[in-house]
Amino acid sequence: MLSDNQQPTPLTIADYANTMFPTWCPGCGNHGLLVAMKQALAELQLQPHKLFFVWGIGCSSNTSNWVNVYGAHSLHGRALPVAVAIKLVNPALTVIAEGGDGDGYGIGVGHFIHSMRRNLDITYIVHNNQIYGLTTGQASPTSDKGMKSKSTPCGVIERPINPLALAISSNATYIARGFSGDVAHLKQLIMGGIKHRGFALIDVLQPCVTFNNQNTYPWVQERVYKLEGTGHDPKDKAQAWQRAQEWGDKIPIGLFFQEDRLTYRDEIDQFAKDESLLDHDISNIDISKTLEEFK
Amino acid sequence: MKNEKNKILISGNEAIALGAIKAGLKFYAAYPMTPASSILHFLAGHEHEYKILVKQTEDELAAMNMTIGASLAGVRAMCATAGGGFALMVEGLGFGGMIETPLVVGVVSRPGPATSMPTWSAQGDLRFVMHAAPDEFPRIILAPGDAAEAYHLTFRAFNLADKYQLPVIILSDKNLAESYFTVEQKEFSEGNFAIDRGRIAQALTGQPNSTYLRYDPSIPDGVSPRAIPGTPGRLFLANSDEHDEVGYSEEDSASRSAQMDKRMRKIATIIKNQSLGLPKWYGPAKANLTLICWGSNKGVALAAISQLPDCNVLHFSELYPLDVPRVQAELGKIKRSLCVEGNYSGQFADYLYERTGYQVNERLLKYDGRPFWVEEIVAKVKA
Numbered sequence: 040m041l042s043d044n045q046q047p048t049p050l051t052i053a054d055y056a057n058t059m060f061p062t063w064c065p066g067c068g069n070h071g072l073l074v075a076m077k078q079a080l081a082e083l084q085l086q087p088h089k090l091f092f093v094w095g096i097g098c099s100s101n102t103s104n105w106v107n108v109y110g111a112h113s114l115h116g117r118a119l120p121v122a123v124a125i126k127l128v129n130p131a132l133t134v135i136a137e138g139g140d141g142d143g144y145g146i147g148v149g150h151f152i153h154s155m156r157r158n159l160d161i162t163y164i165v166h167n168n169q170i171y172g173l174t175t176g177q178a179s180p181t182s183d184k185g186m187k188s189k190s191t192p193c194g195v196i197e198r199p200i201n202p203l204a205l206a207i208s209s210n211a212t213y214i215a216r217g218f219s220g221d222v223a224h225l226k227q228l229i230m231g232g233i234k235h236r237g238f239a240l241i242d243v244l245q246p247c248v249t250f251n252n253q254n255t256y257p258w259v260q261e262r263v264y265k266l267e268g269t270g271h272d273p274k275d276k277a278q279a280w281q282r283a284q285e286w287g288d289k290i291p292i293g294l295f296f297q298e299d300r301l302t303y304r305d306e307i308d309q310f311a312k313d314e315s316l317l318d319h320d321i322s323n324i325d326i327s328k329t330l331e332e333f334k
Numbered sequence: 335m336k337n338e339k340n341k342i343l344i345s346g347n348e349a350i351a352l353g354a355i356k357a358g359l360k361f362y363a364a365y366p367m368t369p370a371s372s373i374l375h376f377l378a379g380h381e382h383e384y385k386i387l388v389k390q391t392e393d394e395l396a397a398m399n400m401t402i403g404a405s406l407a408g409v410r411a412m413c414a415t416a417g418g419g420f421a422l423m424v425e426g427l428g429f430g431g432m433i434e435t436p437l438v439v440g441v442v443s444r445p446g447p448a449t450s451m452p453t454w455s456a457q458g459d460l461r462f463v464m465h466a467a468p469d470e471f472p473r474i475i476l477a478p479g480d481a482a483e484a485y486h487l488t489f490r491a492f493n494l495a496d497k498y499q500l501p502v503i504i505l506s507d508k509n510l511a512e513s514y515f516t517v518e519q520k521e522f523s524e525g526n527f528a529i530d531r532g533r534i535a536q537a538l539t540g541q542p543n544s545t546y547l548r549y550d551p552s553i554p555d556g557v558s559p560r561a562i563p564g565t566p567g568r569l570f571l572a573n574s575d576e577h578d579e580v581g582y583s584e585e586d587s588a589s590r591s592a593q594m595d596k597r598m599r600k601i602a603t604i605i606k607n608q609s610l611g612l613p614k615w616y617g618p619a620k621a622n623l624t625l626i627c628w629g630s631n632k633g634v635a636l637a638a639i640s641q642l643p644d645c646n647v648l649h650f651s652e653l654y655p656l657d658v659p660r661v662q663a664e665l666g667k668i669k670r671s672l673c674v675e676g677n678y679s680g681q682f683a684d685y686l687y688e689r690t691g692y693q694v695n696e697r698l699l700k701y702d703g704r705p706f707w708v709e710e711i712v713a714k715v716k717a
């Protein structure tokens with residue numbers, strides 16, 4: 040009999056797939072992102088039953104239906120609080136949260152900021168297509184100023200959210216940007232995020248070929264350049280901040296910033312570092328001492 | 335005095351917190367809101383002693399969704415708030431109902447709507463907690479009448495949530511939350527404290543990465559075994575979208591109906607198992623007038639009948655779902671009734687009528703934020 044950590048053969052990307060085929064539009068950036076994700080999981084040899092994925096709601100979060108892992112397809116904007124609690128309870132699970140830019144930077148932006156300052160060991164992947172895909176093409180919090188969409192026929196007036204700068208100022212401990220058109224590079228970033236012990240944000244430029252005719256594959260392709268090889272030091276927060284301001288003719292991808300910091304769980308002193316709350320015996324809790332407090 | 339040693343002085347909120355601790359609470363999340371906050375304070379003060387994780391969250395949406403996450407991960411989890419905070423939790427409540435995850439939610443009411451009168455009391459959220467969240471899913475609503483009931487019902491809430499895999503709401507109010515009760519200690523130490531975690535799917539180590547039929551709709555009583563994530567061979571998706579038996583999104587007509595039927599069938603199961611208790615009688619067995627009340631008005635009703643000959647009390651603390659024929663049998667014993675409740679329209683009296691066809695004869699309603707006074711009940715009866 041095999042123990043639950045052993046497999047006769049190494050895991051391959053097929054072990055993370057089910058029998059269904061994604062219903063995303065042909066050419067959608069989500070396809071590349073899913074490939075990069077499965078490759079990263081296989082390369083790290085992570086057992087599907089030791090993984091817990093939490094998705095929000097959106098085209099991106101429909102990933103939930105085409106993978107073979109433990110997971111929750113939660114509410115729009117609420118993936119992070121679910122993920123945070125899973126990790127707090129059971130540190131043995133590898134917890135990965137995923138969603139769209141509307142999900143994470145719009146309706147869920149409060150949880151995004153607080154999860155970063157909390158620094159649990161979670162990887163958060165945002166499929167950033169700068170548009171609301173599932174709801175058929177309204178402006179998103181990362182839509183460029185002036186972008187015309189169904190809900191903004193005269194162009195977006197607000198300035199876009201800068202997720203990387205927000206992550207730096209909210210003290211996330213691994214901050215990266217990838218491009219779904221560069222699967223090999225994205226895979227490395229995802230692996231780095233999973234291996235990183237702390238909150239990892241990976242913002243992924245993921246073209247929506249159906250509703251965003253502005254930030255297209257060629258648009259992204261022409262602009263992105265890799266931080267690796269530029270002399271960028273991911274330990275240097277000031278440099279990371281500088282790079283995070285770049286958006287326009289040049290868009291950096293790669294690892295912006297990484298630091299080691301104790302996680303929220305590490306600093307809770309009623310539990311040992313990797314203690315699972317599932318191991319506590321609750322069959323006969325003795326409250327007699329506490330009852331004395333009420334006398 | 336000798337027997338004082340065996341008594342404790344405890345508030346409604348502390349009793350709820352203690353009941354949760356006794357039930358093996360491992361995770362509590364809340365955003366501060368009067369009159370629920372003292373549950374947060376009490377639990378935070380005891381998180382080392384009982385090895386509980388208490389988290390003050392960024393808002394009530396996070397509190398609810400973290401509670402769902404913790405429960406999904408496999409431990410006993412709870413959140414509590416007042417009506418306004420519960421309004422923010424409502425979408426999450428439906429998520430919990432949809433994925434059939436055990437959930438214990440405290441709603442400690444104050445007057446509404448909106449911010450209203452934060453430090454006053456009301457029973458105006460009954461209809462709200464009964465119907466909160468889009469569409470329908472099974473839930474249980476308990477409304478303790480005093481500190482001892484708050485303790486025991488909270489303990490039971492966790493067993494019920496696990497057994498039926500649904501949200502259990504403990505509906506209290508500022509009046510109960512912050513009133514102090516002198517109680518015999520044995521009322522807290524005696525009783526049935528067996529932990530029932532319900533049906534849990536066991537590991538299948540031969541195929542550690544296989545899915546299983548987490549939401550098998552053919553299960554007769556509606557309660558299909560749940561798996562704790564990390565368990566080999568029990569992969570599933572906890573999906574807020576309507577789903578198939580593994581949890582993957584499915585909008586097929588027959589499948590949707592089967593899943594809806596499966597979830598809703600639990601209500602019949604709860605009633606069939608007689609998992610909820612009947613209303614309790616206090617005072618003389620036969621009386622000309624019965625005071626009908628629920629939740630925190632138990633104390634004042636009991637005090638009133640001590641001054642009123644020929645008057646008894648029928649108190650409800652297990653509100654929903656009702657075992658209609660058995661409740662009708664109790665209501666059939668009433669000659670005349672006066673329903674005493676702390677809201678504008680008489681929500682509970684209307685609920686009783688809707689479910690049982692029983693119409694209360696008179697209503698004594700109060701919605702000024704103050705608790706009922708014994709004198710006003712006595713005066714109403716004598717008038």
Ligand SMILES: Cc1ncc(C[n+]2csc(CCOP(=O)(O)OP(=O)(O)O)c2C)c(N)n1
Pocket residue numbers: 096097098099100115138139140141142143166168170171172173174179
């Ligand atoms: C509370 C709530 N409000 C609105 C919606 C409708 N809705 C679903 S997905 C979505 C936005 C999708 O955009 P994004 O998060 O960027 O994801 P994408 O589809 O582009 O991947 C909205 C508004 C919802 N499901 N829940």
Ligand code: SF4
Pocket residue numbers: 062063064066067068069098099168172173246247248249250
């Ligand atoms: S609408 Fe856009 S984001 Fe959604 S599947 Fe199609 S291309 Fe992808």
